[in-house]
Amino acid sequence: MVRLYPTGVGAAAGVLTYEVDTDRELVALMDDYRRRGFVFAMHMLGNADDAADAVQDGLCAWWSQRGRVGQSPDSIAWFFRVVRNRCVDQLRKRSHRRHEVLSPEGPPDRRDPASAAGDERDEFLARLQNELDRMDEPLREILLLRDFHDLTYADIAEVLSIRVGTVMSRLHRARSKLRERMKGNLCADE
Template identity: 35%
Template sequence: MTEQQWIARARHGDADAFEQLVVAYEGPVYRLALRMCGSAEDAREVTQDAFLAAWRGLPAFRGDSRFSSWLYRLTTNAAIDFLRREKHHLGNLPLEEAPERSAPQQPELLAEQREQQEALQRALDQLSPEHRQVLLLRVVQQLSYDEIAQALSLESGTVKSRISRARRQLREILLRQGNFFPDSAVLPNGKEG
């Protein structure tokens, strides 16, 4: 069965079809929640909230955007709501999903890369949830500006300006921390376009 068929069946209350969608998207949703919240326990709760919102909202899902874009929007909204509700201070979480720039065999290089990832996560934690949201959707989930705009019900220009501000703030934070990463290394796949 295709994803569209699972969606159609789930929209009509088929719990087994919805379970197939959960299985397909649980990993990406959890990773996005983890980056938004900073702790595994909080990310599990946000993931549950996002899928619960998806189950409840699926009958109204029109399919104007990709299912994944809609689900990522639900996830980021659930994370923002959770963070506000809990007034949660973000912890330090390494970006374990960030691709390695090389495969060094030297312990010094491995330690340096780990330190850079930790510094990057600390800097991400200092961004507002809205800036972190668009930046992670762009860089981690690799959504286009239009997909992010559609998923978050924003204008494309607003998405572009938020991403630009988030990148600028991230660079400033990293510089203040004494981390002088080259611009291309600020975030994995950190393309502006």
């Protein structure tokens, strides 16, 4: 049995708190969606506060859909689609994407300054990040959905409201372009 509902002072203040008897999976799912939704919204918006707003809207939709019989919003693709729509709305309003995406404080983490291999990998990832940020939005978006968020082609098709065949061809185009731009940094034996 699942009991997930607004409670006590938190609810009065507009903050959802929840109680769960036996289904910890639901809470874990919500937590997972929130985390992944935030990262996804950050990829799109590049601003943490705006990303949090988009995720909040996405969670609201998820929450309202959960109560409906016959609805099955328990898929990350469904949730991502809602969050993405909110992000697109926000982008329309402010007409540009900010540049705080993924690595607001410089190169990616997992640094290992003690080893040359670690430095080289960091350099590679920083270059990759840079090239990724410079790509056209549809190509950048689909690359991140597949390779960073690990969505299947079917899921990506649902998020972007396109056909699976289009996902395949767009991904091919995106990777080819990125590979071209990364020439010189792609020694396969590393």
